[in-house]
Amino acid sequence: MLPVPRPTEGEPTKTEPPKAECAPCETRFSILIADDDRGTREALAEMLDRRGFRTMLAADGSQAVELVQVDLVHLVLIDMHMPRLTGLEAFAVIRQTLDRLLPAVLMTADATNDLIRQAFAAQVYSVIPKPVNGNVVLHTLERALVKVYGPRPEPKEKPEDKASAPPPGTVP
Template sequence: MVTELRPESGGPTKASGPDDQWRFSILIADDDRGTRETLGEMLRARGFRTVLAADGGEAVELVQVDLVHLVLFDMHMPRLTGLEAFAVIRQTLDRLLPAVLMTADANNDLIRQAFAAQVYSVIPKPVNGNVVLHTLERALAKVYGPRPDKPGETKPNAPQPPPPTEE
């Protein structure tokens, strides 16, 4: 079982387990169960901790009781839309929480509303997993800094040690 430690700073949670890696928590709020669960599985496979909500009201409730680093909202949901839920969350939290909005209705008016509400990005539906992952990683890096590397992992552009010389 993985135990989550909750840092006071709001940074990534430290997972105590065999790989001992840092994990960001992402709340996925979408009224379509298949979309919600597919995105959750994809993000968990990439090392994120996920929290799932079936509508905007549930998302607001979960953010109040669980440490979340980013919210991924569907725009059109029961109880509260993604933008309405984000507005409520911003009013109740005492820290910056990045949000990404998904919508099948990505028109200019909605995009203007989203950016006025300080949503990080709007992703058109149907979503592409790579686009979602890249967008979430950029949003997290902007707010929290680059994701810590796993021990023994090197960055693709990091200088490599010279090869051993034969004598």
């Protein structure tokens, strides 16, 4: 399970991945994390940043809707129970305002059959029970991104990398 520190609530923030830990990649997907618990938002952002994603954070459904309208978002990871708009309500507004497909993954501590049916009827990609498991989150997000956008391109080799590599079939 993800460690969830409990700092005081604050304004939505944007985070950038640490430069040293990110593998070079031509395409970085943007993930919007919407959860009213600041510790959960920040723990998820830290995990995704280390994997090379660009993360944006929203403290409630209304902020999530606003961020999607002003920034490029490739996937929404959204909590169900939040102030102002629930995760499903926010996603419904987002779908109505965008002219493109945007995958969403819903997180909830209340994963009842009825809620799961509602989520799939709303075309949510997947529902993840809380407390979330980091490996489940990563696997689910990557599957959703591949389904909608195709596989991530492999990093391009630099010419100097080829020059220093031994010829195929030889043992260094």
